[in-house]
Amino acid sequence: MIHAPVLLQEVIDVLQPRSGDTVIDGTAGAGGHAEALRARIGSGAMLLVDWDEETVQALEKEVRSFPQVRVAHGNYADIPELQRTLPFPKADVALLDLGFSSDQLLRGKGFSFQKREEPLVMTYSAARGSLRDALRSLSEGELAEIITAFGEERYAKKIAKAIVARRNALQTVGDLSDAIVGAVPKSYEHGRIHPATRTFQALRIYINDELGNLAQFLRTLPEIMKPGGRVAIISFHSLEDRIVKTAFHDMEHAGIGKRITRKPISASFEEVARNPRARSAKLRAFTFLPS
Numbered sequence: 440m441i442h443a444p445v446l447l448q449e450v451i452d453v454l455q456p457r458s459g460d461t462v463i464d465g466t467a468g469a470g471g472h473a474e475a476l477r478a479r480i481g482s483g484a485m486l487l488v489d490w491d492e493e494t495v496q497a498l499e500k501e502v503r504s505f506p507q508v509r510v511a512h513g514n515y516a517d518i519p520e521l522q523r524t525l526p527f528p529k530a531d532v533a534l535l536d537l538g539f540s541s542d543q544l545l546r547g548k549g550f551s552f553q554k555r556e557e558p559l560v561m562t563y564s565a566a567r568g569s570l571r572d573a574l575r576s577l578s579e580g581e582l583a584e585i586i587t588a589f590g591e592e593r594y595a596k597k598i599a600k601a602i603v604a605r606r607n608a609l610q611t612v613g614d615l616s617d618a619i620v621g622a623v624p625k626s627y628e629h630g631r632i633h634p635a636t637r638t639f640q641a642l643r644i645y646i647n648d649e650l651g652n653l654a655q656f657l658r659t660l661p662e663i664m665k666p667g668g669r670v671a672i673i674s675f676h677s678l679e680d681r682i683v684k685t686a687f688h689d690m691e692h693a694g695i696g697k698r699i700t701r702k703p704i705s706a707s708f709e710e711v712a713r714n715p716r717a718r719s720a721k722l723r724a725f726t727f728l729p730s
């Protein structure tokens with residue numbers, strides 16, 4: 440596994456895993472955070488969830504020698520259902536580390552506009568279909584709305600028009616990227632970011648319903664967690680962070696717990712130098728009231 444866990448020490452500091460704790464990692468990925476948590480809970484039970492079938496297979500192999508660790512394929516938005524069906528107890532500690540892992544970039548899923556030859560998939564789970572098919576059925580107006588709302592892209596209308604004009608010919612990441620580049624001014628953002636950055640983010644959020652999943656997870660938290668339980672969420676862009684910030688604020692005002700972080704925790708210069716993915720990471724944490 441090449442994925443380096445982001446804000447690892449900071450996650451441990453806010454979650455305070457203790458011997459015997461029950462832990463749920465809703466985005467287990469390459470298992471970096473999970474391994475650090477497992478090492479601190481001793482024989483406590485642990486549930487690793489991921490939506491990507493191949494990731495789940497790899498995790499199953501890695502945890503074979505740890506009978507207290509269970510692995511489940513699924514959406515973290517459905518954790519209450521997983522808890523009922525497995526069954527798995529309520530958690531003392533829960534973690535989400537959002538987005539995709541570096542390992543997934545090697546698996547031809549089309550997450551990055553730099554992988555020009557890859558097919559237009561962009562979904563974590565194969566069961567969710569592909570971006571290529573979705574692009575064929577969305578109207579130009581719907582596409583423009585998605586690119587505006589989830590990418591905050593000022594040229595959304597022009598990009599949507601260009602995509603719809605050639606959507607039947609779009610097969611690869613390179614085809615989509617070229618359509619976007621052709622629709623925006625040559626001086627796009629003065630060269631600060633690649634013109635496809637915001638549109639790719641928007642389409643990935645849309646096709647996986649990432650913000651809907653996050654909002655649903657946050658709604659189910661009181662059901663998932665034990666009294667006194669701690670939850671941490673690492674987000675990678677402002678739309679996600681805003682949803683987490685608002686939910687933690689609202690739960691505190693409802694009197695069911697307290698924010699552990701008033702301001703989000705960011706990665707140190709040293710970590711960003713080692714792992715550029717950490718640059719935009721924001722960690723927020725919340726604790727439920729003890730019984």
Ligand SMILES: C[S@@+](CC[C@H](N)C(=O)[O-])C[C@H]1O[C@@H](n2cnc3c(N)ncnc32)[C@H](O)[C@@H]1O
Pocket residue numbers: 442443444445465466467468469470471472473488489490491494513514515516536537538539540563652
């Ligand atoms: C950033 S990686 C997690 C890395 C992990 N913390 C580690 O240390 O290796 C995010 C993972 O979340 C998974 N994922 C994304 N959306 C999901 C969802 N709705 N439900 C479950 N897993 C999801 C992805 O497949 C990916 O493996």
